[in-house]
Amino acid sequence: MTREPDAIVPEPGTFAWSVLHDRHPAVIAKVREAFPFGPQQNEALDELASETSVATITAPEPSGCDRDCWPEWVREFAGRQLDQTPFLFAESYFYRRLLDATGFYRPGPWWSVDPFAPMKHAELTDARLAEDLGWFETLTGASSTEIGAVLLSASLWGNRADLGFQMSTRAASAGRADDAPEAAPAVLVDDSDLMWSLLRRADSPQVVMVADNTGRELIPDLLLIDHLLETVGVQAVALHVKPAPYYVSDATGADVIACLTWLAERPEQLGRAGVRLRRACATGRLTIHTHAFYCAPLTYHDLPADLAASFADATVTIMKGDLNYRRLVGDRHWPPTTGFEQLTSYFPGPVTALRTLKSDVAVGISPQLLEVLDKSDTTWRTVGTHAVVQTRP
Numbered sequence: 001m002t003r004e005p006d007a008i009v010p011e012p013g014t015f016a017w018s019v020l021h022d023r024h025p026a027v028i029a030k031v032r033e034a035f036p037f038g039p040q041q042n043e044a045l046d047e048l049a050s051e052t053s054v055a056t057i058t059a060p061e062p063s064g065c066d067r068d069c070w071p072e073w074v075r076e077f078a079g080r081q082l083d084q085t086p087f088l089f090a091e092s093y094f095y096r097r098l099l100d101a102t103g104f105y106r107p108g109p110w111w112s113v114d115p116f117a118p119m120k121h122a123e124l125t126d127a128r129l130a131e132d133l134g135w136f137e138t139l140t141g142a143s144s145t146e147i148g149a150v151l152l153s154a155s156l157w158g159n160r161a162d163l164g165f166q167m168s169t170r171a172a173s174a175g176r177a178d179d180a181p182e183a184a185p186a187v188l189v190d191d192s193d194l195m196w197s198l199l200r201r202a203d204s205p206q207v208v209m210v211a212d213n214t215g216r217e218l219i220p221d222l223l224l225i226d227h228l229l230e231t232v233g234v235q236a237v238a239l240h241v242k243p244a245p246y247y248v249s250d251a252t253g254a255d256v257i258a259c260l261t262w263l264a265e266r267p268e269q270l271g272r273a274g275v276r277l278r279r280a281c282a283t284g285r286l287t288i289h290t291h292a293f294y295c296a297p298l299t300y301h302d303l304p305a306d307l308a309a310s311f312a313d314a315t316v317t318i319m320k321g322d323l324n325y326r327r328l329v330g331d332r333h334w335p336p337t338t339g340f341e342q343l344t345s346y347f348p349g350p351v352t353a354l355r356t357l358k359s360d361v362a363v364g365i366s367p368q369l370l371e372v373l374d375k376s377d378t379t380w381r382t383v384g385t386h387a388v389v390q391t392r393p
């Protein structure tokens with residue numbers, strides 16, 4: 001058996017390094033600006049901001065649904081600085097420590113206050129959100145196949161709207177999908193037909209959707225779910241979200257409620273979809289789930305048995321976003337031509353990844369396309385101008 005390539009580590013000059021050294025301080029500054037914190041929180045945030053290349057790793061506070069796990073996860077990297085640990089670990093650790101700093105898990109006034117709530121709220125109350133979803137009102141009369149394709153594409157590109165990603169200058173200035181270099185298509189791999197055929201062939205299809213960001217990503221996801229339930233014949237959709245605030249805009253249960261409410265309060269078709277989705281919640285056809293594993297610094301190779309059983313029972317699991325993709329294929333220096341099917345063969349059931357590329361991992365790319373991409377734009381892996389729809393049946 002060939003040896004797995006090394007895990008991605010935030011070495012100087014890499015994308016991962018810039019996340020730790022540029023994006024994380026920007027996240028801390030934004031959170032601090034949004035809340036009237038006292039000295040305790042401000043000092044803890046200062047400490048977190050200063051320790052990336054200095055302090056050695058210690059276990060987060062023993063609180064939260066993952067309290068028993070962190071001491072074990074940290075043990076492997078004890079004595080190292082954060083930027084000497086695998087990228088996947090370093091980011092998860094940062095977001096967990098941020099919750100400690102703000103007092104999210106500590107009894108007191110800041111208990112359970114989502115440090116990213118003001119940013120999430122600003123997105124939902126921005127009038128441009130409804131304007132940008134105007135296309136949804138024009139779908140009446142189109143065929144189910146056409147509507148499905150539009151909704152899948154909206155859910156896919158909605159993944160560019162992650163608020164942590166928007167904090168990187170290069171990413172923020174990147175254009176829309178159609179700004180992608182002409183020589184390479186924006187969607188590098190499109191296995192969407194395979195996903196639709198898996199759903200259409202099944203007797204009583206069940207879908208698990210592992211959500212990523214709230215707001216501009218989750219709303220198109222919910223519209224896609226509505227279509228699956230109303231038109232495609234999917235019997236039930238289980239929507240999996242994070243158990244706690246994470247990676248700035250990752251959706252929690254509270255965010256799903258906010259997005260469902262936002263939809264139901266719209267006029268016209270959006271509002272109707274919102275009402276149908278709320279009804280689907282009431283009848284149990286749309287259920288919301290969470291699990292401590294979703295904020296763990298682990299890949300899906302380490303799935304706990306209960307989650308593995310949910311994925312095994314699903315006709316298709318739709319895995320949203322960049323981080324879920326890294327966790328699915330492994331956050332390693334894979335040659336981009338490595339097969340997606342090969343790397344996901346361990347996963348307990350059929351899976352479709354809907355991901356815009358916002359980090360170095362890329363797999364399932366043909367050698368010809370890879371040549372074009374490498375020639376046309378050195379940043380194609382990280383700036384969100386490209387996407388993949390990859391299915392392992």
Ligand SMILES: O=P(O)(O)OC[C@@]1(O)O[C@H](CO)[C@@H](O)[C@@H]1O
Binds near residue numbers: 159165320321358359
């Ligand atoms: O999972 P998501 O929301 O699609 O993306 C998460 C992300 O913004 O965060 C990581 C860097 O912080 C990268 O994997 C990616 O760019």
